[in-house]
Amino acid sequence: MIENWIDFSLSVVGGTTAFVCLFEGTRRLGAYGVHRKAVLMTVLAAAICVLYGGFAYWKYADMKPTLSASQRKPASTQLPANWGRGLSPDRREVVSLANARRAFMESGTLGSHFDRSGEIKSFAPTQDDLLRRERVVAYYSQAEYTARANLAEAVLWLITGLLAVLFGFAMSFEKAPPPASPSGEPDAQSGGVHSSP
Secondary structure, three states: OOOOHHHHHHHHHHHHHHHHHHHHHHHHHHHHOOOHHHHHHHHHHHHHHHHHHHHHHHHHHHHHHHHHHHOOOOOOOOOOOOOOOOOOHHHHHHHHHHHHHHHHHHHOOOOEEEOOOOOEEEOOOOHHHHHHHHHHHHHHHHHHHHHHHHHHHHHHHHHHHHHHHHHHHHHHOOOOOOOOOOOOOOOOOOOOOOOOO
């Protein structure tokens, strides 16, 4: 799904221009040798491909820590019987319940907590806890989708650039007439006859 039409349009125009210029630049380099226009066209088009691909990879690398945090294995959610002995019973209940709730939000596992009497109980999430967990799961799913899309875009820019260069050099082997001279007259090298007045 395309979320931003302006960004999509600019990427299509920039990508098409870069592909065509990279193809034509390498074709001219292969067919006619090194000259200013071909080198400039090839370098600028390659720079555009590197810029777009590098930016996509940077966005992927930026999302990677978020994804690794979502894939961490949770710590043990079962409390030992002597956990929080120095705390008052009320404080022990609040802290252990908060830890169990946090573990549920992060990993979805149901841990245990102490009640006021000191017994270990299994955490029973409330409706609000379930809604918050659904939001966390949705966020991590969207982040993973975005990261994969950014990585795919970076690889696509790499492949597109390489294909443009390969196709350009392949097409350069096909014989084409040399570019016309600025005066509009045929070159002496191309077999044209110069007549002197």
